[in-house]
Amino acid sequence: MLQGFILGIASGTACLAYCAPVLVPVLLGEGKNIQRNYVILGQYLGGRLCGYLLFALLAWAVRFPLSGLQDRELVFGVVYVVLALFLVYYGLFNHRALCAGQIIEQRPIKRFSNRLPPMPLVFGFLSGVTLCPPFLLAFTEAADKVAVWQSLLVFFTFFLGTSLYFLPIPLVGAFNRFDALQKVGKLAAVVVAVYYLYAGLIKIAGGVIVS
Amino acid sequence: MSRLKSVLAYTAAVLALLIALATFTGMDSFGRKLVSVTGIKVSPWMIGGEVVSVIEHEGYQTVIHRPVFDGLFSERKKGMLQIDWTPQQGLPARVDELIDFDRDGKDDFHIVLNPESNKAGLEAINPRVVSIEGCYTLKDGRAARLSLYHD
Amino acid sequence: MSVFSPRPEMPAPSTARGIVRAVLLTLPMLLLIAMMMTQGELPKDSLTRAVTAITYALLGAVFFLMVYKKETYKYRAALFTIVAVCFSIAFIANLVEMRGSMAVSRADMLAGETPFCHLVIPMVIIPAAFTRTIIFPGSLLEGFANIASMLILWLGASLALGRGWCSWVCFFGGFDEGFSRLRKKALIKKIAPVWTYLPWAVLLTLALISALTLSPFYCEWLCPFKAVTEFEQITSFKILLQTIIFASLFILLVVILPLLTRRRTQCGLFCPFAAFQSLANKINIFDLRIDTEKCKNCRLCVKDCPTFSLDENSVGRGKTLMSCTKCGKCVDICPQRAVTYHIKGTPVAVGSDTARILFLYPAFIFMSAIGGSMIVSALTRIFKLIATGSMIG
Ligand code: SF4
Numbered sequence: 092m093l094q095g096f097i098l099g100i101a102s103g104t105a106c107l108a109y110c111a112p113v114l115v116p117v118l119l120g121e122g123k124n125i126q127r128n129y130v131i132l133g134q135y136l137g138g139r140l141c142g143y144l145l146f147a148l149l150a151w152a153v154r155f156p157l158s159g160l161q162d163r164e165l166v167f168g169v170v171y172v173v174l175a176l177f178l179v180y181y182g183l184f185n186h187r188a189l190c191a192g193q194i195i196e197q198r199p200i201k202r203f204s205n206r207l208p209p210m211p212l213v214f215g216f217l218s219g220v221t222l223c224p225p226f227l228l229a230f231t232e233a234a235d236k237v238a239v240w241q242s243l244l245v246f247f248t249f250f251l252g253t254s255l256y257f258l259p260i261p262l263v264g265a266f267n268r269f270d271a272l273q274k275v276g277k278l279a280a281v282v283v284a285v286y287y288l289y290a291g292l293i294k295i296a297g298g299v300i301v302s
Numbered sequence: 303m304s305r306l307k308s309v310l311a312y313t314a315a316v317l318a319l320l321i322a323l324a325t326f327t328g329m330d331s332f333g334r335k336l337v338s339v340t341g342i343k344v345s346p347w348m349i350g351g352e353v354v355s356v357i358e359h360e361g362y363q364t365v366i367h368r369p370v371f372d373g374l375f376s377e378r379k380k381g382m383l384q385i386d387w388t389p390q391q392g393l394p395a396r397v398d399e400l401i402d403f404d405r406d407g408k409d410d411f412h413i414v415l416n417p418e419s420n421k422a423g424l425e426a427i428n429p430r431v432v433s434i435e436g437c438y439t440l441k442d443g444r445a446a447r448l449s450l451y452h453d
Numbered sequence: 454m455s456v457f458s459p460r461p462e463m464p465a466p467s468t469a470r471g472i473v474r475a476v477l478l479t480l481p482m483l484l485l486i487a488m489m490m491t492q493g494e495l496p497k498d499s500l501t502r503a504v505t506a507i508t509y510a511l512l513g514a515v516f517f518l519m520v521y522k523k524e525t526y527k528y529r530a531a532l533f534t535i536v537a538v539c540f541s542i543a544f545i546a547n548l549v550e551m552r553g554s555m556a557v558s559r560a561d562m563l564a565g566e567t568p569f570c571h572l573v574i575p576m577v578i579i580p581a582a583f584t585r586t587i588i589f590p591g592s593l594l595e596g597f598a599n600i601a602s603m604l605i606l607w608l609g610a611s612l613a614l615g616r617g618w619c620s621w622v623c624f625f626g627g628f629d630e631g632f633s634r635l636r637k638k639a640l641i642k643k644i645a646p647v648w649t650y651l652p653w654a655v656l657l658t659l660a661l662i663s664a665l666t667l668s669p670f671y672c673e674w675l676c677p678f679k680a681v682t683e684f685e686q687i688t689s690f691k692i693l694l695q696t697i698i699f700a701s702l703f704i705l706l707v708v709i710l711p712l713l714t715r716r717r718t719q720c721g722l723f724c725p726f727a728a729f730q731s732l733a734n735k736i737n738i739f740d741l742r743i744d745t746e747k748c749k750n751c752r753l754c755v756k757d758c759p760t761f762s763l764d765e766n767s768v769g770r771g772k773t774l775m776s777c778t779k780c781g782k783c784v785d786i787c788p789q790r791a792v793t794y795h796i797k798g799t800p801v802a803v804g805s806d807t808a809r810i811l812f813l814y815p816a817f818i819f820m821s822a823i824g825g826s827m828i829v830s831a832l833t834r835i836f837k838l839i840a841t842g843s844m845i846g
């Protein structure tokens with residue numbers, strides 16, 4: 092149990108660095124105050140936890156199914172692309188928060204967004220399953236465990252360790268009186284999306300070529 | 303009060319002219335000061351880590367750089383090692399070497415380089431050595447970068 | 454009174470007094486430019502001497518006209534464009550002479566010999582703060598455009614001019630300025646205001662990604678000005694893709710959109726350095742102010758500002774937005790002469806010509822110190838081309 096937590100503490104800065112390009116635009120884009128930002132962070136981390144635990148189950152059930160390099164590249168590439176699509180949706184279409192200038196007509200999208208879970212949760216989930224390399228370490232740890240609860244526990248404690256580093260980020264809410272930052276956050280989500288789209292497509296191409 | 307403010311403001315405006323002049327006349331010395339005061343360096347990810355050992359051969363030398371794991375806040379799990387072979391005209395048709403990059407007395411990998419085609423082959427002995435990232439032409443020699451895992 | 458009636462308080466430049474005043478104000482500048490261009494020593498060969506004299510005359514004439522005509526924009530814009538073109542000619546010719554091509558090889562990068570440019574500054578700051586290293590394959594103190602001297606240049610210009618950098622110092626800005634002035638009328642008149650936040654979004658993203666990857670992401674992937682300076686040799690699919698991206702961005706943001714909109718779209722809608730440099734306007738003593746009593750709200754300045762630095766709210770408040778590059782266009786086109794250069798802390802519309810002159814001095818020193826050497830070097834290459842059929846050698 093302690094093992095996962097220590098691993099989390101040791102890798103937290105790396106996790107933070109990997110998550111910041113997604114989390115910071117989202118927190119700015121929501122334009123909430125510090126307290127509300129902690130709620131959003133909670134949603135994000137909740138999503139991330141779901142991602143971790145899902146993989147813990149997988150790790151235990153199928154004994155490290157993604158051991159082959161090409162499979163891993165393919166799966167993570169696809170998740171990157173999905174993440175990119177959600178980021179574009181968030182930046183340009185999401186009607187729940189102010190859109191980037193209402194650039195695009197939103198009616199058909201409105202119904203779609205009503206059915207979605209909160210966006211920070213979605214981003215947390217997608218980041219949780221792919222973005223940080225330390226996550227792969229925890230994954231290997233968890234795959235060694237005999238019982239499912241041990242596997243889950245490693246991930247949960249790993250999650251707790253890394254989450255400590257996220258606590259200062261909601262302080263960006265101190266600047267929420269600047270409306271402009273909300274627009275900047277939304278547009279930044281789109282720019283980040285372009286990056287992940289590229290990274291995802293390259294990973295997929297790499298995976299396909301190797302396999 | 304507002305008069306004092308105006309006087310200060312005009313003084314600052316004249317100061318802008320002095321700053322412009324000082325920027326050009328003192329550029330070199332200010333630059334050197336900036337580097338020495340801040341202690342900044344060029345990132346080892348860009349130009350390779352510091353040189354840690356040099357192996358002399360007949361006609362050329364193998365230069366081993368510090369393995370680079372430097373991250374933003376802490377060390378990264380995956381890093382890079384740069385090896386140079388120099389000078390260019392002293393290089394044999396085939397460089398074939400066993401290298402102990404961590405200087406623990408045990409060879410870590412076996413590398414074979416064809417300086418002509420700039421292609422290299424790697425056989426890892428230490429499990430920390432992952433693969434060849436690329437081979438590059440230097441001003442006067444060849445270089446290879448290897449990816450490594452942290453221990 | 455119609456808003457398009459003749460400008461009040463129009464200067465009377467034709468008077469002898471006007472000329473004497475302009476000459477007196479130009480003389481110190483001529484002295485300063487001479488000092489900076491020659492550094493106390495005349496060039497040895499006759500070609501360089503002649504070219505230096507031409508450049509000196511050009512710079513002197515531009516400054517004189519700015520002072521005498523009491524107009525800033527059109528003279529500045531013309532010189533700014535000349536500087537950008539000359540920079541490109543001199544830079545590329547130099548590269549071809551030294552390396553044989555515009556492409557920067559891995560060897561140059563591993564040797565830390567890539568010239569450092571200011572556009573990368575916002576991306577190196579976070580890594581420099583945490584790791585005390587500069588994530589750019591340049592040289593700290595040696596050679597042309599080394600990291601330390603470019604940082605000093607940027608610090609000095611930021612203190613003296615704020616974001617005035619983007620209209621007086623940047624050797625790239627002249628490209629989109631030049632293209633934005635080629636057509637008489639804009640074909641695209643309306644641009645959604647939200648896009649003016651894009652440089653901030655690009656800045657935020659690139660600063661985070663560069664810190665995360667410890668590499669200068671903007672230089673590698675996006676900088677359009679690689680098309681007119683240097684770019685990485687194409688040795689892989691990734692570099693090919695990077696080349697396609699920067700070339701497309703150059704064509705779109707620096708050529709096509711400025712032609713269609715008559716605005717500096719690269720500088721106003723994309724450049725992350727532009728957003729970053731806007732912060733320097735907060736510490737700089739100069740700004741532009743609008744006398745709300747004189748302003749008739751014709752919105753000419755809003756429509757014509759090259760970098761989208763005015764909107765109706767800001768005009769109502771009598772101020773420009775934070776992104777103002779102090780180019781002087783709004784000052785020159787305002788039919789009411791309501792817009793003026795201003796020194797923070799002094800009353801608005803009092804001594805505005807003094808404020809303008811006090812701004813012009815440091816701004817022109819930067820422009821001529823940077824641009825002068827570029828013009829000299831480009832003209833030398835051009836004369837060489839005429840005489841020998843080649844710019845190189
Ligand atoms: S906005 Fe960017 S490219 Fe344009 S002038 Fe400023 S720094 Fe240069």
Ligand code: SF4
Nearest residue numbers: 758777778780781783
């Ligand atoms: S507000 Fe005026 S001075 Fe500032 S950039 Fe726009 S036109 Fe130029």
